[in-house]
Amino acid sequence: WSRAVAKGVLLKINGREIRRSYSFSSSPGVDHYPIITVKRKPNGTASSFLVEGVRSGEVLTALPPAGQFVLPAFRQRPHYLFMMAGGSGITPVFSIIKYALACTPNFQVILLYANRDEQGLIFRKDLDKWLQLYPERFKAVLLLSSPKGQLSEIAETSHAEVLPMRLGNALLEELIQKNIPKDDSTVDFFLCGPPGLLLKSEMAIRFLGYPDEQIHKEVFTITPPIRPPAEQFPDGTVALARNGDEAAFPLKAGQTILEAAEQAGIELPYSCRSGICTSCMARCQKGEVIMYLPEGPLSSKATDGVVQTCVGYPLTKRVTINFK
Structure with a gap:
């Protein structure tokens, strides 16, 4: 895992x-x-x-572990992790920070954690402990839009910088420029939280010139998937290859691959049904599939065939899907 x-x-x-x-x-x-x-x-x-x-x-x-929100490969030289979390979106960020600090000495970690107030801070004691254990490698900035206590007391007990404000583009740009060296290749950004926080954060990071491959994001609020008009898709057949076995089942226009498989009585892996968790990931070996992901439509031709079947709609009358 x-x-x-x-x-x-x-x-x-x-x-x-x-x-x-x-x-x-x-x-x-x-x-x-x-x-x-x-x-x-x-x-x-x-x-x-x-x-x-x-x-x-x-x-x-x-169910089997899934997801791509993970640390980059081991770095031989100092490398920065700029972590941004909102509310309970701290959970996967917390896991990455823990590993980076305890097991990889070359990572420097900056955490920007947004909440309504200090009572909503998850893992507060652990973060406090790490700030004391790794003062040269870990820094935390807490953004509290409606703090209940005195900021000085919150800062003293948490050993973090506390700012009584919401996340804004100007603030984010300032914090990045303040904490990250000018060499763009030495940082990876990890964003996890509500869609609004992700959109705002990603826009600010892109404005500063950082490339897509250094921005990693995890949507922490599952929303109903986009349902495109059925008439833009054909009726067809899905050929399924899995564990050396092959099967085929019909698919009606407007059905996802997962929905068609369920209707045919075939069990496929899934969890969120929204194109977020990647539990349903497979590879399209023949034909073309378009995925309606939270961030927009994406063709299997742009992903080297990798598809998420819960939001994947075949564009060709026959597709071959392989589950490893």
Whole structure:
């Protein structure tokens, strides 16, 4: 699980099968077991069940790890990680920071963590501990839009810089220029949080001239996927190759590959159904598939054939999909 960001969980709640993806808050080389962190959402079926209904010792069904929100390859020279998180989006960022500080001495880490107030700060004690253990390699800036306590007290107890404001482009540009050297190749940006925070942050980073390959993002709010008009797609057939076996099933215009497989009684891996978690990732070997991802449409021709079947619509009458 060292190369994955999320663990899918299969739950049985009131006779219904529910799948959810939760980010790892543990790190390889630091924690003995994988750990997920769950924040209860109002009226959230899965989060309420896990927080209130599950007891110590119970066994949960886990799905294979997934995700690409991971550290870059080991660096021989000092390398900067500029981490930006909003609310519970701190979870995968927390895991990466933990590993970077404990296991990779060449990483310098700057965390920008936005919240409404200090009570919403997740992992506050751990972040405080790391700031004291690694004062030369770890810096944290807490953005609190509506702090409840005195800023000086919050800063003293958290050992972090505290700013009573929302994230803005000017502030972000200032913090990047203040903490990152001018050599653009020595930094990777990791963004995780609500879509608005990601959009604002990515725009500011691009404005400063950083290339796409140095910007890594994870949407932490699952929204209903875009449903394109069915008439722009053909009826067709999906040929499925998996574990040495082959099968074929029909697909109606406007169906995703996952939906067509389910209708045919074929089980494929999935979790979020929104093109976020990558649990359903496969490769299109023949034909063309267009994915309607949160950030916009993307053709399999632009991804070397890599597709997410939960948001993947065949553009050709026949496609061949391979699951490793």
